[in-house]
Each structure stands twice: as structure tokens, then as C-alpha cells.
Amino acid sequence: MSQSIGxxxxxxxxxxxTCFNKWYSEKFLKGDLRPECEELFEKYRACVLxxxxxxxxxxxxxxxxxxxxxxxTSGK
Amino acid sequence: xxxFFQHTxxxxxxxxxxxxxxxxxxxxxxxxxxxxxxxxxxxxxxxTGVLRTTRLILKRGVLPKWGKGLMKTPEAxxxxxxxxxxxxQTMITLTKNITHARxxxxxEWQTYRVDPNNHEFTQVKTEARIISNLGWGLTDRxxxxxxxxxxxxxxxxxxxxSHVLEMIREKQLLRGRGFLTSS
Numbered sequence: 001m002s003q004s005i006g007x008x009x010x011x012x013x014x015x016x017x018t019c020f021n022k023w024y025s026e027k028f029l030k031g032d033l034r035p036e037c038e039e040l041f042e043k044y045r046a047c048v049l050x051x052x053x054x055x056x057x058x059x060x061x062x063x064x065x066x067x068x069x070x071x072x073t074s075g076k
Numbered sequence: 077x078x079x080f081f082q083h084t085x086x087x088x089x090x091x092x093x094x095x096x097x098x099x100x101x102x103x104x105x106x107x108x109x110x111x112x113x114x115x116x117x118x119x120x121x122x123x124t125g126v127l128r129t130t131r132l133i134l135k136r137g138v139l140p141k142w143g144k145g146l147m148k149t150p151e152a153x154x155x156x157x158x159x160x161x162x163x164x165q166t167m168i169t170l171t172k173n174i175t176h177a178r179x180x181x182x183x184e185w186q187t188y189r190v191d192p193n194n195h196e197f198t199q200v201k202t203e204a205r206i207i208s209n210l211g212w213g214l215t216d217r218x219x220x221x222x223x224x225x226x227x228x229x230x231x232x233x234x235x236x237x238s239h240v241l242e243m244i245r246e247k248q249l250l251r252g253r254g255f256l257t258s259s
Binding site: 002035049069 | 092095096099100102103110111112113114115116117118119120125127128130132134153155157159160162168170172174175177
């Protein structure tokens, strides 16, 4: 499994990724869209966002995500 | 200055497996320069049933030697945006660099669909655009480098995906035979 940008987030990432991969292949792709890993995701995400801030790339990220690339191409 | 790159490829795996492999594609032996991959946003749109994901990828060593003086750090942050529609069996991804974007911006779109000729296979269309704002000969060198690098990295990412797909297939076979009870 891949590493997280924050070494302190690796355990949370592993837990979340494992949950997501299972949900994605066994539920989502089979048509069951109800989310299952949200609690794990919120914990993991909070840790990652913190690491991003520490590395001072948070502003770059906001800038890069100003426009949703799929709003104009969703029919592509 | 802008340059374009286009490529179509077919994986001999079904669409479900290929899109799963997209999430699992790092690490693999063909992309040792990927340091980290993180999901920073992800939700299912309640109106469309589409899975929307944003990931942040950190890569190292993405420039040739003569280009290193142009950049303060040898690391590159990449943002990967994607949508997966399980109903239409379409996955669209966009990856672009967010650091060094003033030197060179690479935007790569990929569309994953079921192969119309064989439903057990998956067709991937890659379209990329390289924009460079540097003047004179350097732009040409950089952009030429960009296209070459892109062709190389597309080939490498195909190998990486195939590697991960093989692992997924083995795991499914084992599970099917009762050797593995859970993931």
C-alpha cells in the first residue's frame, strides 16, 4: 500500500484504504452507493490536511482546485 | 506554447478490475519515484450516483539533470481528480502538476470505458496537454522533454497498472478457490 504525505497518517490511511477498496469493489460497483468508510475517512483526512498545512502546500492546493474540472466536461 | 499527446490502449481485464487497479496502482515496481498518495476529498454525488475523488500525489526526481537548476525543489505535487459512474461504466481522471506549474504544466485526461468489441476488456483513452511559459530554446527543450517523458510515463503507468491487475486477478482466483476468506 502507498505511503501518506504525513508519516503520522500512515496507520489511518491504511485503515481507510482497506475499507474503501472493499466497499468500492463489493458495494459501489455492484450498485450499492451507501457510504461505509466515512468515519475512518474523516480521521485520516484531518491528519492529511494537517500535514499539508505543515508542508505549506495548502494554498497551492486551494489555487489548483478553484475550478471543478468535471462541471463543464461531465457529459464528455 | 502548447503541445498535445494522445494515446489509446486496451487492458485485457474487465472494467471493474481496471478501475480498482487505478486506486491501487501505487506503489508498483515501475513507479519508484512516487513518495505518497493521499485522498483529500471523496464523496458519492447523491443526484448522479457518481463517485468523485481528489487525491494528492507526491513524486520525486521528475526532471532531467539540466533542468534541475530551474526549480528549487526536486519534488513535484500532482493533483488527481476523478469521477466514476458505475451505471454507464465510465471513469474519467485528470492529473496535473500543481508545483512548477509556471515552468511547465502537464494536464493528462484519461477515460476508462468497457471495450465495445469485448466486454471483458477495458479501453483507456489518454489525452494530455503540456503548456510551457519559458521563452526561446528552453521551452522547446522542456516541452520536447515533456512529450518524451509523457510517452515514457504512459508506458510505465501501463506496466504498473498491469502489474497491479495481475495481483488483483491472483487474489480473486485464490479467494474463489477458498484460499483467502477476506481481503
